[in-house]
Amino acid sequence: MERQTRPEAMNASPHHSKVKVTLTMGNPLYVAGGYVSGKMEMECRADKGLGIGTMMVELTAVQELTSRDHSATSMFLRSRRLFQGPGLPPSNAVQAHPLPGDPPLPPHYHQARRGLTTFLFRIPLPSSSPASISFGSGIARVKYEAKASVQVAWKGEKTLVIDKKELDVVESFEQDFGRSEPEGVVVGENGKIFVQGRVVGGVLISGESGCVELQVKNHSSKKNTGLTITLSRHLLLGAAPGEKPQLQLSDTLAVIPYRGQEYIIPPGAEGVASLVFDVPKYAKSVKGGSREDDDGRTSEALFEIRCIVGVKLNMGLGRCDSYSNIATDLPQPLV
Secondary structure (H helix, E strand, O other): OOEOOOOOOOOEEOOOOOEEEEEEEOOOOEEOOOEEEEEEEEEEOOOOOEEEEEEEEEEEEEEEEEOOOOEEEEEEEEEEEEEEOOOOOOOOOEOOOOOOOOOOOOOOOEEEOOEEEEEEEEEEOOOOOOOOEEEOOOOEEEEEEEEEEEEEEEOOEEEEEEEEEEEOEEOOOOOOOOOOOOEEEEEEOOOOEEEEEEEOOOEOOOOOEEEEEEEEEEOOOOOOOEEEEEEEEEEEEOOOOOOOOEEEEEEEEEEEEEOOHHHOOOOOEEEEEEEEEEOOOOOOOEOOOEEEOOOOOEEEOOEEEEEEEEEEEEOOOOOOOEEEEEEEEOOOOOO
């Protein structure tokens, strides 16, 4: 079930003359399936007459698609941790009971204590959560945000004092030794050329070296002139079960040529090559499918971003090159 994003409250502000709210995150990077942790600090600079209502930290995740033909926005995760509010006892940031001489406060507000109060939080991040990303100059985005908020009543005016942080999230990845390695096969020139490539290890890791093992059979009358690896990402729109996702946009991360005698297969010969290349540090893929929040509610992905390894057998002028595309995962390391 998709949930539409909600606009910020009109009385929300990061600034207040008597209250300061600071949100500090525990880590620079979070992994789906783990926890988002940190602390909220609330500083009160008033001696009396300032009321504090609901205090909480909220974790939200939004997916956005703003292409020429498709535009959609939905919230697929919303979790809260309340420190004070209706139905909860007063926190240690306020007086438990009104003191003699305290001015009246609105319902569910308590007289604030002067000074700094710290609240720790730990919110689960579902394992189905996709990586945060901004793809194609913002055409497709997955955005995670933590927001601390405190309801303040001061001199007859109510303000929601906030502090927000955008989070960097990577997808969870479990190594499966029984999983087959991604591969691609192409047959060219009426069966005279056979190219089979596979990603060694099954995945590529951002910022590390990748390897494609290539087997080539050249039964044509001419030799090839070299090999080329193209690493790209493809934005695919969400599709109904059984339907093929629609390609919307692609970008090229790297093009790596391989030249020299060790990459040339003469007529009538067969060969095996290990093509090693560097994966860009900030490259990410985003999985599609269903996404679940910590309450068990599900929503469907608006899009997915696949990593494609393209292998080209260069045959020279006047000849058709042979292409093989291999789809693979592109997780990020925890560094």
